[in-house]
Amino acid sequence: MSTSIPASRPIRRRPRDRRATILAAAADAFSQAGYHGTSMTDIATAVGISSTALYRHFRNKQELLGHCLMSGLDSTVARLDAAAAHDVSGHRVFEELVAIALELRGLPRLWQLEFRNLASAHRRSVLIRAVRLTRHLRRAVRAHRPELPDKDAELLSWCILSVAVSPSYHRQELPTTAFTSILEAAILRLLTTELPPGGATPPTSRPSTSPPHSADFERAIRPERLIGAAARLFNSRGYAAVGIEDIGAAVGVRGPALYHHFSSKADLLNEIIVRNEQWIGLYTARALAEGRDAREAVHLLLESFVGFALQQPDLLGTTVSEVGHLPEPQAEHYRRIHRDGILGWARLLQSADSELTPPEARILIQAISTVVIDAVRNPRALSRQNLAGALIAIGDRIVLHD
The missing domain is CATH 1.10.357.10 (Tetracycline Repressor, domain 2)
Incomplete structure (x- = not known):
């Protein structure tokens, strides 16, 4: 009588990039439905895992939102670091910023609309990364316009960031090369804007009390x-x-x-x-x-x-x-x-x-x-x-x- 040895059950291993997959799915879900309109179950379903498995990676939805933003900003800052290191003129920084914005099209909207829902520790972490990002832009503006006052260079750098990330707020589709060309040309025109004089706005004085109104x-x-x-x-x-x-x-x-x-x-x-x-x-x-x-x-x-x-x-x-x-x-x-x-x-x-x-x-x-x-x-x-x-x-x- 012959006996057969049962085949051993295959060992299921967790994919090495599971965390990155979760972050990508969560960023997409938050961008589409908003923080309050998205549940952990929604994200787990999008990844194809159970909610229990999702909680092994992130304790709650708020923590997951924070890591989505920090991960996206870390990638952005690292690429701008590399661009700045290879081109002191600053032009590569603008090109790389546009490329990132088109690749991570939902991230800027997520940052703008959901920052208020972050835990305080994650807010600080996101702001630190944002400062590093905008510092690259100010340096690139300075490389093109060294004569600008600090306030003007700062304003132009923020506006350049807004132009680059503007595709996050609409669904217009074009081939990447055409899209890139339009945005880069807009940034270069913006960079040459002659700004009117500007400084700090003086505080306005208001009466401490208002006259009573009738019922x-x-x-x-x-x-x-x-x-x-x-x-x-x-x-x-x-x-x-x-x-x-x-x-x-x-x-x-x-x-x-x-x-x-x-x-x-x-x-x-x-x-x-x-x-x-x-x-x-x-x-x-x-x-x-x-x-x-x-x-x-x-x-x-x-x-x-x-x-x-x-x-x-x-x-x-x-x-x-x-x-x-x-x-x-x-x-x-x-x-x-x-x-x-x-x-x-x-x-x-x-x-x-x-x-x-x-x-x-x-x-x-x-x-x-x-x-x-x-x-x-x-x-x-x-x-x-x-x-x-x-x-x-x-x-x-x-x-x-x-």
């Missing part, structure tokens, strides 16, 4: 106060981290008086986005009516957008980052309005410069939009005197070559 007046303006408070809180903390009671407390309204105006924070978010679109429609119509030709209309549109962004940063910031929290039909409606606005601006730019193709025009409009939105979120940029004039000059240089 009737307070009731009349209460909806506006609630919308303003909601926009500030959503823009600074994120929609998911804010309750409607937080919004009411910010303006001293509680209980039934709060729900008399808005039944939910989703209603407030919708109203904020409606206001944003109303502003855009108003200044777009004005620019088109007052422009004597396409070039002047593009300039007036840029001028109006910069003014709006500086006056209403919370409306703009909330619309950019939080629209996905609306019910999908509403969210898609506003995304379509936004796309139509970009397309309209791009067509106007094509009228001003007939050599531009539609994709090129859209990429340039997205680039200057990102420059402005990033600037009004940057406390150091906001401390600059005549930031509006500087941003208008940069935008004109990028899209009109003025």
